[in-house]
Amino acid sequence: MQEMYEAMARLDQLVAAAGRAEEMVAEWSARQFVGRADEGRIVATTDALGALLTLEISPLSRKRLDARRLADEILAAVVRAEQAAAASKDELMTGLHHP
Structure with a gap:
């Protein structure tokens, strides 16, 4: 019977962790x-x-x-925004793997 209680407690922990992960992903x-x-x-x-x-x-x-310099600067701005998004994704993934 003790094993059943331990399994239920572990299941509750997993469900809570999944809920937190879902909230983190939604926020991100x-x-x-x-x-x-x-x-x-x-x-x-x-x-x-x-x-x-x-x-x-x-x-x-x-x-x-x-025109060439303008294009370079536009590209630089877009790349910086993409890099910020990628860094945030990496941070999120690390947080999901190491609660």
Whole structure:
């Protein structure tokens, strides 16, 4: 009978851990990540998976940068946002594996 109580207690612990993990994933998946370039005048925002949500380009960046440099700065902002999302995912996964 003691084994049954221990098994039930362990099952309760697993269910609670799964609930906490589900909450962590839900919270993480709702986050947005920002990358900036050209001294903050270009701002890219991605979702938790790194998909681009918004891209803001200052009129000053458009005026002062040639097309190639503007493209490089846009790419830099997007990559920084994607990297922030990936780092957050890695942190989440580590937290899920080591409660």
